[in-house]
Amino acid sequence: INAANLQKCVDEFDVNTCEPNAIYDLEADVFAPCALGATVNLDTIKRLKATVVAGSANNQLAHNQYATNLKERGILYAPDFLINAGGL
Numbered sequence: 465i466n467a468a469n470l471q472k473c474v475d476e477f478d479v480n481t482c483e484p485n486a487i488y489d490l491e492a493d494v495f496a497p498c499a500l501g502a503t504v505n506l507d508t509i510k511r512l513k514a515t516v517v518a519g520s521a522n523n524q525l526a527h528n529q530y531a532t533n534l535k536e537r538g539i540l541y542a543p544d545f546l547i548n549a550g551g552l
Contacts, residue, residue: 488512495519502526509533518542 465484473479482490488511495514497503501523504512509530517524517534522544525531534541 497521497524504530504534506530506533509537509539512537512539514539516540516542518547520544520548 470481474481488495488508490513492514494516495504495512495518497517497519498521501521502525503521504517504524505526512534515538517539518541524544525541531541531543
């Protein structure tokens with residue numbers, strides 16, 4: 465993590481930041497895993513406080529079964545190929 469670039473974003477866009485592993489514990493409308501796959505797993509699903517998982521990472525789920533786990537928690541899952549124009 466480039467701390468200087470992160471601080472620029474805080475200063476320019478008035479955003480909040482957190483430690484990478486704390487992202488799963490934040491109240492949010494959407495959790496958007498982008499660029500890093502398999503971040504949605506049994507451990508992180510238990511921690512998610514978002515109502516939607518929708519990102520552009522090719523393999524957001526560590527296993528395809530985890531879509532069922534999200535559904536059971538009332539979290540909508542939008543696979544990347546549905547929301548990013550088929551990976552174009």
